[in-house]
Amino acid sequence: MHIPDxxxxxxxxxxxxxxxxxxxxxxxxxxxETLDVSxxxxxxxGAVFSFLIMMFNVPIPDGTTAHxxxxxxxxxxxxxxxxxLAMSVALVIQAIVFGDGGILAIGANxxxxxxxxxxxxxxxxxxxxxxxxxxxxxxxxxxxxxGYMAINFAALLASIEFGIQPILFTAVDGTPLYCPYxxxxxxxxxxxxxxTFAGVAEGxxxxxxxxxITRESSNLMIVPNQIGKEV
Amino acid sequence: xxxxxxxxxxxxxxxxPIGLLAEGTAWGEWDADELKETLGYxxxxxxxxxxxxxxxxxxxxxxxxxxxxxxxxxxxxxxxxIGSAIIYGTVRLITKLILQQKNKTICTK
Numbered sequence: 001m002h003i004p005d006x007x008x009x010x011x012x013x014x015x016x017x018x019x020x021x022x023x024x025x026x027x028x029x030x031x032x033e034t035l036d037v038s039x040x041x042x043x044x045x046g047a048v049f050s051f052l053i054m055m056f057n058v059p060i061p062d063g064t065t066a067h068x069x070x071x072x073x074x075x076x077x078x079x080x081x082x083x084x085l086a087m088s089v090a091l092v093i094q095a096i097v098f099g100d101g102g103i104l105a106i107g108a109n110x111x112x113x114x115x116x117x118x119x120x121x122x123x124x125x126x127x128x129x130x131x132x133x134x135x136x137x138x139x140x141x142x143x144x145x146x147g148y149m150a151i152n153f154a155a156l157l158a159s160i161e162f163g164i165q166p167i168l169f170t171a172v173d174g175t176p177l178y179c180p181y182x183x184x185x186x187x188x189x190x191x192x193x194x195x196t197f198a199g200v201a202e203g204x205x206x207x208x209x210x211x212x213i214t215r216e217s218s219n220l221m222i223v224p225n226q227i228g229k230e231v
Numbered sequence: 232x233x234x235x236x237x238x239x240x241x242x243x244x245x246x247x248p249i250g251l252l253a254e255g256t257a258w259g260e261w262d263a264d265e266l267k268e269t270l271g272y273x274x275x276x277x278x279x280x281x282x283x284x285x286x287x288x289x290x291x292x293x294x295x296x297x298x299x300x301x302x303x304x305x306x307x308x309x310x311x312x313i314g315s316a317i318i319y320g321t322v323r324l325i326t327k328l329i330l331q332q333k334n335k336t337i338c339t340k
Contacts, residue, residue, distance in 0.1 A: 031329050064258040099288075190258055
């Protein structure tokens, strides 16, 4: 889901970048209010976890690959605004150091994976796990479903960003200027990869890690009344 | 108290080459050569922007250990470790600045 440079028009990139600037500003402002020093190591490790889990490419039967992203896990453990920061740092370093995702496309990639994914995961998780006791199976199941749905939301948005390119931007000779595939191709392709394999991977990663972290350090996890202040 | 998390992260970094076993490129992340093969041409706008940025370790490879599988796997693990260190440091730095600001506002109140 790391869109490289050249697939999106500069105006698409600028638009999504312009959306992300206030999101980042708000994330920093929220964290200034609510971030506790005891949670800082966990936040940094969350970003590292996300980076590492994205290296585990999963084969897709159509000959492509996809991977989990870990966004929902961080949103559940530390809150969605902390997840915005952790995911954004991971994605920016991936783009700058490893060329995974474009530089112009940083706005688009962070919009999908560092904003939409953690917030979608956060809301789905809170909805399903409402009033569930800490450490209960319902929390784990909520994590699995939230992870699955969140990565699919992000993939859907990425596929729309790809798919609108040939509608909006064509060269003088009529050929597409950027991503050559329209929505009729991009949505089925991206959703196939994520509804089947990457979504399942994200669900399992979220569930397993959530169970592990709840057992190890439930005292550091963000609780619903803190979330109330955060969102 | 975070020992088990560190162990988990280190194990993930060491096992990361498993991610290289999956053949192919993620959908929509093909480079110009791959796209030209399937499409027959490279879109003009893409031609213009695709090489805007030269990554230090493109595609998690370093081009020092040669073109063997062992080389690829080892460089992938190195990339995992280097990337992890930079990301960990960056988040610690940003959160440090956030907490410093927070303390400053509390002190001046």
